[in-house]
Amino acid sequence: MLNRLPIEVNPYYLIEQRRILDGRIPLRTLSRIQELTRSNEGDVAVYLEFIRTDTGLPTIKGTLDTTISLQCQRCLGLYNFEINSEFEVVLITTDAEAERLQDSYDTWLVENDKIFIKDFVEDELLLSLPAIAKHEDCELNEAAKFVAFDVNSIEIKQMEQKDNPFAVLKDIFKN
């Protein structure tokens, strides 16, 4: 059973009430994630705590857990990438505030006192994905070693050609 999460929330209201949202979002409903995965199965376990930091900043603290099927950019095979993300994001309402805080905190710009839960979750997931999807131990790495070896033997052949005395003669005749 999927625990339904609200589509949008007023985070400041939830912070006042110290609310926790706990539920699951199907991966197939996250369009930007869908562009990166070959599977539309599975879902994200979402846990969001609406609280204030010790210094009083409005914050969402939480975890996201899921497994996403990605395509290895080296061998084009599919593999499962596990995400267990833990985060704390300070809510801001202006860019000036972002500039002031972004050295010490991750921030999220809240517009019109609203957060779309899916957007928020999707952004956090995208931050957890590798810049280039690749098997941790891709089989093609082995193949790449053989290619490198071949390149070396080509270089050796070229050097042998240079040492060929006829090559030197050719240079003399050119002058």
Ligand SMILES: [Zn+2]
């Ligand atoms: Zn691979």
